[in-house]
Amino acid sequence: MGNGDSEEKGKGIHIDLGLGEMFKGLGDLVKVAADLADKVDLSELDEEKIAELRRASQTRVGGIPRGVYGVSVRRGTGGIPRVQPFGNIRRTERGPVVDEVREPLVDVFDEQDVLLVIAELPGVEEKDVRIEIQDDVLKLSTATKGRKYAKELQLPCSVEESTMESAYKNGVLEIRLRKGGAEEGA
């Protein structure tokens, strides 16, 4: 039973997540990811695949992708930590596949009357961002030649679409939506 006082580890603020099970999960994740670099073994790939990968990686950012995969962890409602994946590596039956379209990192904040959605969309133009709302589902996509993002997210409640305000600055999109009142029916 170690004592809880976390040592000063030098620069930066280090916050102990104290997530219990979650903590362990995240620890495993970091470990597994760190092991990945050691697992690189080209002998397992055939010539064709290597050529394909090489071609893909030489194309610049706008073109075919490199693979990105990540998770974000933050405190959700009721103190429950929420884990959300992002990136463009998808699991398929044939193994992981890198997609051209990337799922962005998105946070949703409940601000009483308003929901605030913040998405990280570096490298797109404001005019290329498309937002669609249907009941409590928000669809976000970008129609640029360069970087492509798409995400569909479930909002914590239904919202009034007409109240939507959005702003894009320095690669970050902020969307504000008034929550839908207790509708006529209920």
Place this chain on the structure above:
Amino acid sequence: MTERKKTGREEGVQVDFGMGGLFKGIGNLIDLVSEMIEEGESEVSRRGEFKVKGLDQARGVYGFNVRMGLGGTPTVEHFGNVRATDEGPVVAEEREPLVDVFDEGDVILVVAELPGVQEDDVQIEVRDDILSLSTTGERKYAKELLLPSLVEPDTMEATCRNGILEVRLRKAA
């Protein structure tokens, strides 16, 4: 027997990673994450009140990118603000950004994703073949990277637009 079938689902270009070692590793990782998401929800709700220290102020991000390296070997790079320590993962204030380095003949091009950062807030330092990148302001990023060759620091040109920083440096003769 190769069956060249064109897959019908036209959803942009995809690169198939196959089932090799690295790529299996990625698959396992994704499984682990989905498990975490599912377990997290049930575990936590079962236990009721759950103590989370520090997550109010900080959000943990952890990720990696895979690309074919300059020498033709796949490279795995990490980004985010979750650091592994002996006591388990901790969330740092500074986030390591996603960075790509391209060799363009005479020039090295570094592309970093810094969402939420203004051009004025970026500081870049180059010494020999090491580039240090940091930002001030609301969102803090920091990264030190080894360039594939020596460069001439005086030739540096940097632009930051829509959260993407591009740095160009002439290679040292």
